[in-house]
Amino acid sequence: MAGDRPRTQINAWQPSVPGIAEVFHAHFTEHAYPAHTHDTWDLMILDDGSVDFALDRRRHGATTGTGSVLLLPPGVLHDGRTVTESGFRKRVLYLETTVLPERLTGSAVDGPVIGDARLRQRIHQLHESLRHAGDAFEAESRLSFVRERLHFHLDALRPRPPGREAHRLAAGLRELLDSRISSGLSLRQAAAVLHAHPTHLIRCFKQTYGLPPHTYLTGKRIDRARRFLLDGRRAAEVATAVGFHDQAHLNRHFTRHVGTTPARYAVTSTEPRS
Structure with a gap:
């Protein structure tokens, strides 16, 4: 029954990562986008369902599980609609033209559905890092590899391997x-x-x-946090002192690295008293 269908769910925010104008996560069951344009690139991955859309008056489609990525260029007319009653779930990055130049618009119009599981995985990892405000350095790093992979598809540019430098x-x-x-x-x-x-x-x-530089930096911050905690400083104070966004950001990385929370680490690491 139509009344039993899940309601539309949307989550959107503007991250502190240069080049990303907006992050947009949505589940649509009935919504159909009217024809419109964006000033940004629309980089989308599907997590569930199928979508049908027109770009520059040519229809296309994409389905979950195919490793596909959708890329809609700025200034080009497009629409979008659900295909099945269950609708579709999508994650979108609106990228500024500093990430992809407008000169690549023609290539994107010719092939807006990119079958590349590796690119899709990189975009997924980027979305995961964008969920946490303190991981901007990691997100920026991941965005650079997404950008590089898109250039590979649109501009036939291959990355240069590290040399003597x-x-x-x-x-x-x-x-x-x-x-x-x-x-x-x-x-x-x-x-x-x-x-x-x-x-x-x-x-x-x-x-x-x-290891990548963002992982190296996190490890250095964790090492410094351990020393501060053993000196008796409070976890909330330590978090900002070593460069984490807040205490929750410290807790997440500290627990993954050390296997316990900062507060428990400080207690269990106290020398026994005679």
Whole structure:
């Protein structure tokens, strides 16, 4: 019965990641988008169901489970509608033209449905990092790889593997991160200082040290947090002192790294009294 169908659910926010104008998660059962345009790129993955849409007056479709990604360019007329009674669930990133230039519009119009499971996984990981305000450095890193993969499809640009410069760039980035453990820095800032493309910089770092820079920075913050907690400082104070967004952000990463919460760690690590 129509009355038993799930109601429309929407969650939208503006993250503090340069190039992402909006994050939009939705479950639609009956809604149909009228023909419209955006000033941004519309990068969508489906989590459930199927969708039918027209782009520049040509109809297309996409279904969950095919590893497909939908990319709608700015300024091009499009609509969208459900295909089945259960509707569809989608996650969308509205990307500014600083991420993808408008000159790639023609390629996107020719093929708005991209069958690339690897790209879809990267977009999923980006959405996961965008759920937490304190993970902007990770989100920016993941966005750079999404951007690179989209350029591969639209512009036939292949990434350059790390060369002899890898160790120099990696060491330079590690020095920057070590000097900004509490204050942090953006990937864009690091790339500008080291005169390197963001994704190339990340690849050089991972090749040299075995982990991506955002993971390295989180580990350094956790190490500093452990020392502060053992000194008797409160978890809420420690969180901001070492560069986490808030105490919940510290708790999430600390528990994953150490296996217990900061508060329990401080208690269980106290030396026994005689």
